[in-house]
Amino acid sequence: MKEEKAIHLVKPMLGKKRWEHTLNVRDMAVKLAKIHGEDPEKAALAAILHDCAKELPKEEMLQIFRENGTMAGNVEERPQPVWHGVCAAIIAQVRWGVEDEEVLSAIRCHTTGRPGMTRLDKIIFLADMTSKERDFPGVERLRKLAKKDLDQAMCSALESTLSFVKDKKQTADPMSAAALEDLLGNCPDKEEDQDE
Template sequence: MKLDQMDLLLKQALKPGRYIHSVNTMKAAVSLAEHYGEDMEAAAVAGLLHDCAKNLRDDETLEYCRIHGIELSELEKRQVFLMHGEVGAILACEKYGVNDEIVLNAIRYHTTGYPEMNMMDKIIFLADYIEPGRTHSEVDNVRKLAYEDINRALIGSFDNIIKYVIHQRGLIHPNTIKARNSILMLISDNNQIRI
């Protein structure tokens, strides 16, 4: 399926605000992909479809997980919305015809991150965080860093997300902690400094 066909289908599936966010994320992803010499077409697809499962009800999300044999942790059972990335990867394949594992993985982990994120994973995670519709107080610094040092930008976004979740008294997904630690170690190794 071509990107314009995906776009039409997605526009019908999402609420208007979520659709606008998806288009903005796609544009940010393409810009980051171009900046870092990555596949801009793959970034466009992943950016556009990253939230394709976001409007599902919890029971629908749980049903997708059950049908596809995805076992949920206790944390994921309590915060089913965290599974919209995993289910989004399924929908991207089944409904939108995406079979590129790099794109599907970027969709799968755009909410939590995970250790050993590749460049496309990082681009989609950051594009979702910095797209122009995001106006939270910490976003401007991360937007600037995204084009200077993608790993430091990711640390900024992870730190801000973790602070927000703590402030909301929410549960922090272990993948987020592992992703943050992995990138901090990478930065430390590259700079040969201790954290």
């Protein structure tokens, strides 16, 4: 699927603000792809598709999971904020015929990460967190880190996500802790970097 087709399909599914977010994620994903040697077209496509299910009612997502049990896996047992990524990957594949496994994976794990993340997975995760409109404390530092080193940026981003969820007394998805555990080996300078 080409980016223009994805835009045509996703834009009507999202409100104005979320569509702007989506375009900002696309811009950041393309930027990171170019820096880190990833295919910018793949990054743009995954970014445009990543939040397509975000505004679907819970019942509709559940219906989609029931109809696509193998792809949905145990998603219903995971925290609800995680559902829309899995649901978006199913919609992209089943309804819209997206076959690129790397694109589907990046959409699927964009909220949580996963162990064994590919470069494209990391780019979409980080583009989603550092898109232009994001303004949480530390976002500028994370933007710089994402341009410099995807693994270190992922470690930092997952740590923030996990502590944010903990502070809000929400349940963390075990996949995020597993993703962090997996990445820590690639972040030897992380502690030093944190102390900056």
